[in-house]
Amino acid sequence: MPERSAHSGHHGVMPVIADAPGPDHPTAPPEPVDPARLYRDMAITRRIDTEAIALQRQGELGLWPSLLGQEAAQVGAAHALQPQDMVFPTYREHGVAWVRGIDPVELLGLFRGTTLGGWDPQQHRMNTYTLVIGAQLLHAVGYAMGIVRDGDVGTGEPGRDRAVLAFLGDGSISEGETNEAFVWAAAQDLPVVFLCQNNQWAISAPFSVQSRVPVARRADGFGFPGIRVDGNDVHAVLDATREALERARAGGGPTLVEALTYRRNPHTTSDDDGRYRSGAENDRWAARDPLALALDGMETGDGRAALLAEVEQECEQVAARLRAGCRALPEPDPAAPFDHTFAEITPELERQRAEHLAFVASLEVTP
Amino acid sequence: MTDTTMVGALNLGLRHELERDPKVLLLGEDVGRLGGVFRVTDGLQKDFGSDRVVDTPLGEAGIVGTAVGLAMAGYRPVCEIQFDGFVFPAVNQIVTQLAKIRHRSAGRTAMPVVIRIPYGGGIGAIEHHSESPEAYFAHTAGIKVVTPGSPQDAYTMLRQAIGSPDPVIFLEPKHRYWTKGPVTPVAGSGVAAGPLATDGLHRARIVRAGTDVTVVAYGPLVATALSAAGIAADEGTSVEVIDLRSISPLDSDTVVESVRRTGRLVVAHEASRSHGIGAEIAARVQQEAFYHLQAPVLRVTGYDTPYPASRLEQDWLPGVDRLLDAVEAVRKY
Numbered sequence A: 001m002p003e004r005s006a007h008s009g010h011h012g013v014m015p016v017i018a019d020a021p022g023p024d025h026p027t028a029p030p031e032p033v034d035p036a037r038l039y040r041d042m043a044i045t046r047r048i049d050t051e052a053i054a055l056q057r058q059g060e061l062g063l064w065p066s067l068l069g070q071e072a073a074q075v076g077a078a079h080a081l082q083p084q085d086m087v088f089p090t091y092r093e094h095g096v097a098w099v100r101g102i103d104p105v106e107l108l109g110l111f112r113g114t115t116l117g118g119w120d121p122q123q124h125r126m127n128t129y130t131l132v133i134g135a136q137l138l139h140a141v142g143y144a145m146g147i148v149r150d151g152d153v154g155t156g157e158p159g160r161d162r163a164v165l166a167f168l169g170d171g172s173i174s175e176g177e178t179n180e181a182f183v184w185a186a187a188q189d190l191p192v193v194f195l196c197q198n199n200q201w202a203i204s205a206p207f208s209v210q211s212r213v214p215v216a217r218r219a220d221g222f223g224f225p226g227i228r229v230d231g232n233d234v235h236a237v238l239d240a241t242r243e244a245l246e247r248a249r250a251g252g253g254p255t256l257v258e259a260l261t262y263r264r265n266p267h268t269t270s271d272d273d274g275r276y277r278s279g280a281e282n283d284r285w286a287a288r289d290p291l292a293l294a295l296d297g298m299e300t301g302d303g304r305a306a307l308l309a310e311v312e313q314e315c316e317q318v319a320a321r322l323r324a325g326c327r328a329l330p331e332p333d334p335a336a337p338f339d340h341t342f343a344e345i346t347p348e349l350e351r352q353r354a355e356h357l358a359f360v361a362s363l364e365v366t367p
Numbered sequence B: 001m002t003d004t005t006m007v008g009a010l011n012l013g014l015r016h017e018l019e020r021d022p023k024v025l026l027l028g029e030d031v032g033r034l035g036g037v038f039r040v041t042d043g044l045q046k047d048f049g050s051d052r053v054v055d056t057p058l059g060e061a062g063i064v065g066t067a068v069g070l071a072m073a074g075y076r077p078v079c080e081i082q083f084d085g086f087v088f089p090a091v092n093q094i095v096t097q098l099a100k101i102r103h104r105s106a107g108r109t110a111m112p113v114v115i116r117i118p119y120g121g122g123i124g125a126i127e128h129h130s131e132s133p134e135a136y137f138a139h140t141a142g143i144k145v146v147t148p149g150s151p152q153d154a155y156t157m158l159r160q161a162i163g164s165p166d167p168v169i170f171l172e173p174k175h176r177y178w179t180k181g182p183v184t185p186v187a188g189s190g191v192a193a194g195p196l197a198t199d200g201l202h203r204a205r206i207v208r209a210g211t212d213v214t215v216v217a218y219g220p221l222v223a224t225a226l227s228a229a230g231i232a233a234d235e236g237t238s239v240e241v242i243d244l245r246s247i248s249p250l251d252s253d254t255v256v257e258s259v260r261r262t263g264r265l266v267v268a269h270e271a272s273r274s275h276g277i278g279a280e281i282a283a284r285v286q287q288e289a290f291y292h293l294q295a296p297v298l299r300v301t302g303y304d305t306p307y308p309a310s311r312l313e314q315d316w317l318p319g320v321d322r323l324l325d326a327v328e329a330v331r332k333y
């Protein structure tokens, strides 16, 4: 398989694993994304993460899965999306959610225990988080089938052609459903891009437990291109994902993009990564920090100082919003589980709801 | 005898079985170096090696499916499913294969496989981390479904389950994982000691004697039922508490005998109400003790909704108050 660059720019990328065919229909050249915008979104994403960890420590959240180190993979991939594309995330895509315009306070509900989801998936064109590993990938494939049936692929009309971007982790590639999703996407040439953030750990299991070959090379066996990029280089991820999404929208079928990166924090705030990995490994990856790498590629001087000051101010605002918003998240209504089990409440649920609300009311009157 | 948490008791049970029988293997996500997300397997890989305590790839169908094959090859796999809500990718292997292989092979192929699943709510977790899937499994012929309510039972029943020649779904009430209780390990564990008799695994147990009302509970709700019985006693009602221990097979004899004495029955479980374990128990009791019943059998359960966001779980889950209300209702009927 010839090696070729996964991106059009000059940014450092990992060797590309498989070649990708060109799009069937030429598409308009992509608008360049302002590097300052990418840096800003990564910095805010990191701030959301840091603040959420603090909120968890203060007892405001039950749990938080940190994305420290994965900002470039997420922000880069998210900037490759068109508004009409659809996103299927795991539970760690806080940076994608930010770029997709989801209020970060809404991300917290699931982890605070006030909701099981939060935002409107249609409004933001991003599904709610999925906690069962791999389950969302078949949904992404089915959604892509719908797009094809709607005739929104390969029309060449900008703003009409659509694709699906589905996220997965390196652990996820072992699940049967993930492999089923790859089979279907390949067999039907579906407009779906699988973006694997290979952060090298699935809780305590290193990548070697899941695979002998890089994730990107798996795609070859299913019959679609696999591309491996430096997941800490936001431009590399953006370029590769953009190319893959454009191909998908144009009718060129699925792609598996592997963004090689590293999870620098424990799996979640409940995890103790000291039990399974070394600090030295972490230090090596901290030295390839995605935010620092993005800054390195930018102009120095007054412009940069102004940008940093501006971004810092924005981060402060987001953090303050998050702190206040978290505590102000409305407590769920005890009737909510009954009301939202089905579109219409069944007679049996009606009885159970009445029974439950009477019980809750009886608790409120006791001192 | 020492006081131990349920996690500690399970860990000791696994250790003694790994020592007793070199064919016992532990399989699961993160069971090795991490010791499992609840630390049930803590230190076991260090002591028994990564061939016996195996960190698997992230795939539940894989964990159970390979356990089936290992059992065919003469091993006794003990699988860990990380959380209740993640067993479903493995359900195909459990229902269509594991449960049927003895029958399919006309009794020639045993399936000594244990599937450990932390289950139930009450710990403030996010979606899929608080579910009670017992009825799905109990409805499948060919697998046993058991759940301990105390550290001692956690230790003993786990060893019995591993000794069992048939597949056992071993449900661990995670809400009680950190509760301490006395545990007497079996003396002289090790290869020579042999497996614990597996006879008792299907037996329910009266954990508090009483005369007015029988409360049947299992797993996480045994402690709740005992608390309720204590309060009821102060209010003048004598509650008998039965820890079911085995959900399938169901020891209805113990329940029926108790109801013949008390004339009243309340069944408690966290799982949804309809089509559940409580319904099965109520059916058996009306069939076998109809003329002894002084009141309808009541169920105190989770509701027929998805498990709610954790801020609602405290009231959604059957607790002491709801149990006491039901006890009073059957008492006054």
Ligand SMILES: Cc1ncc(C[n+]2csc(CCOP(=O)(O)OP(=O)(O)O)c2C)c(N)n1
Pocket (backbone or CB within 6 Å): A092, A131, A132, A133, A168, A169, A170, A171, A172, A173, A199, A201, A202, A203, A263, A267, B029, B058, B060, B082, B083, B086, B089
């Ligand atoms: C079906 C299923 N099994 C087990 C789990 C428990 N679990 C949660 S995250 C995780 C590791 C996931 O690793 P990976 O796919 O690499 O994603 P990452 O967390 O590293 O982003 C596991 C085992 C789960 N959520 N779903």
